[in-house]
Amino acid sequence: MSIELRDVRKAFGDRVILDGVTLEVREGETVVVIGYSGSGKSVLLKTIVGLLPPDSGRVVVDGQDVTRLAREKLFELRRRVGYVFQFAALFDSMTVAENVAMGLRRIEGMTEPEIEARVAEALGLVELEGYGDRYPSQLSGGQRKRVGLARAIATRPKYILYDEPTTGLDPVTTAVIDRLILKMKEELSVTSLVITHNMESAYRVADRIAMLYEGRIRCVATPEAIQRVADPVVRAFIEGRPELMEEAR
Amino acid sequence: MIRGWSAPLALVGRSALETAAGFGRYGQFVAAAVRSLPATSIWARPLVIQMARLGVASLPIALFIAAFTGIVLALQASYTFTGAIPLYFVGVLVEKTMILELGPVLTGLALAGRVGANIAAELGTMKVTEQIDALETLAYDPIAYLVVPRVLAGVIMFPAVVAFANAMGIAAGWITAINLLDLSTPEFVRGLRLFFDPYDIEFSLIKATSFGFAVTATGSYFGFHTMGGAEAVGRSTTQAVVVGSMLILVLDAFWAVTLL
Numbered sequence: 001m002s003i004e005l006r007d008v009r010k011a012f013g014d015r016v017i018l019d020g021v022t023l024e025v026r027e028g029e030t031v032v033v034i035g036y037s038g039s040g041k042s043v044l045l046k047t048i049v050g051l052l053p054p055d056s057g058r059v060v061v062d063g064q065d066v067t068r069l070a071r072e073k074l075f076e077l078r079r080r081v082g083y084v085f086q087f088a089a090l091f092d093s094m095t096v097a098e099n100v101a102m103g104l105r106r107i108e109g110m111t112e113p114e115i116e117a118r119v120a121e122a123l124g125l126v127e128l129e130g131y132g133d134r135y136p137s138q139l140s141g142g143q144r145k146r147v148g149l150a151r152a153i154a155t156r157p158k159y160i161l162y163d164e165p166t167t168g169l170d171p172v173t174t175a176v177i178d179r180l181i182l183k184m185k186e187e188l189s190v191t192s193l194v195i196t197h198n199m200e201s202a203y204r205v206a207d208r209i210a211m212l213y214e215g216r217i218r219c220v221a222t223p224e225a226i227q228r229v230a231d232p233v234v235r236a237f238i239e240g241r242p243e244l245m246e247e248a249r
Numbered sequence: 250m251i252r253g254w255s256a257p258l259a260l261v262g263r264s265a266l267e268t269a270a271g272f273g274r275y276g277q278f279v280a281a282a283v284r285s286l287p288a289t290s291i292w293a294r295p296l297v298i299q300m301a302r303l304g305v306a307s308l309p310i311a312l313f314i315a316a317f318t319g320i321v322l323a324l325q326a327s328y329t330f331t332g333a334i335p336l337y338f339v340g341v342l343v344e345k346t347m348i349l350e351l352g353p354v355l356t357g358l359a360l361a362g363r364v365g366a367n368i369a370a371e372l373g374t375m376k377v378t379e380q381i382d383a384l385e386t387l388a389y390d391p392i393a394y395l396v397v398p399r400v401l402a403g404v405i406m407f408p409a410v411v412a413f414a415n416a417m418g419i420a421a422g423w424i425t426a427i428n429l430l431d432l433s434t435p436e437f438v439r440g441l442r443l444f445f446d447p448y449d450i451e452f453s454l455i456k457a458t459s460f461g462f463a464v465t466a467t468g469s470y471f472g473f474h475t476m477g478g479a480e481a482v483g484r485s486t487t488q489a490v491v492v493g494s495m496l497i498l499v500l501d502a503f504w505a506v507t508l509l
Contacts, residue, residue: 051382075389078386078388085383089379090380092374092380102389103387
């Protein structure tokens with residue numbers, strides 16, 4: 001089972017964001033999507049879980065076409081997908097533990113002690129033991145991101161979508177998050193799609209890297225291969241050299 | 250020349266279309282909330298919290314308004330009657346006015362500010378910080394989790410708050426009558442009972458229920474449709490209060506026409 005996008009198009013009014021995106025994330029694989037700010041990376045991620053319906057094209061997750069699923073079936077599918085938001089999107093009125101427990105409460109048959117154990121385990125994985133009673137407003141930006149990650153992994157999903165999980169974090173916390181993404185893959189065989197601007201992170205966690213540019217996938221390659229790509233648009237981005245964009249034009 | 254005329258016409262037409270579309274979206278939103286009612290496992294828990302936040306916490310302001318309304322009603326009634334009408338009619342006026350009109354309407358308007366603004370600001374902030382999207386990804390129907398408990402809490406608790414406000418208004422009128430007017434308790438009670446009809450209470454509570462629905466559904470609607478940042482949250486909050494208050498006045502007239 002995998003994540004598959006076929007010719008996905010999405011526009012907001014006259015503004016075309018996705019203009020025929022085709023991408024596959026194979027089972028157990030981690031694909032990193034890179035691209036300029038505003039290139040539609042977050043929109044791409046949201047179409048995968050049905051938060052934004054594409055205007056056309058197919059989005060298949062775990063063998064099911066997300067665009068054709070009835071609401072109840074979509075909720076069932078979402079229980080198998082963890083989503084890490086760019087700004088964590090923690091529930092302000094709840095403690096850290098309550099935030100992490102939210103997804104678990106939707107799993108039928110889970111008892112309160114089981115939920116508590118799973119919350120402790122998830123917080124342990126993101127190195128936030130003992131933070132369960134705090135509120136999001138009492139956490140730093142990095143800690144909030146890690147709680148968002150704990151909330152996404154607590155349900156032990158088959159798929160995890162990361163929306164810029166390391167943006168704005170210090171190098172040590174970035175490395176902790178990267179290690180966690182790798183751990184999810186190695187220990188739980190999670191299939192992941194990661195959006196990032198951070199090339200160091202991308203090289204660390206990716207099996208393949210895809211670049212989204214002008215609404216389409218410009219290039220898909222392994223971390224090693226993408227560094228040898230001749231396309232100036234790709235090189236400009238991964239090497240941080242805007243002058244190469246002139247070549248492309 | 251035609252251009253000169255067409256511009257304002259186009260503006261009116263556009264406004265009319267936008268208003269009609271807004272009503273359509275509001276209707277769809279309410280229909281979605283009704284469709285989410287069977288998801289009791291999602292809304293049962295937050296319902297209790299919302300009943301306390303929307304109802305119990307609103308009691309002090311409702312009672313405060315009702316107390317001063319009762320005082321003023323008793324004094325104005327006595328001033329108006331000026332010997333032409335027996336003074337025990339103060340009881341009639343306080344009771345009828347509080348129960349039929351001022352109890353539900355003033356409480357409703359106060360809660361449109363307190364509850365409607367609170368809901369719109371809270372849900373609007375949740376929308377712009379992706380918390381509503383987060384609920385979706387955690388397999389929660391956000392309408393069932395956020396809107397249904399708020400609207401149900403409004404429908405259940407507004408009549409309760411209005412009932413207390415009515416009682417407080419009448420009690421304040423009675424205390425005013427026996428202390429500041431030349432009226433005894435038996436005379437005030439005689440006035441209260443003179444034209445009392447249990448249907449008045451029913452009418453008052455029907456109004457309060459509809460106000461509870463209007464305020465909470467409107468607050469939820471504007472909160473849910475917030476797009477942008479802090480400024481958009483502020484705009485949604487203002488719209489929730491203005492539209493909620495207008496709906497209360499429209500419903501007030503509607504019930505007077507249909508039920509009295």
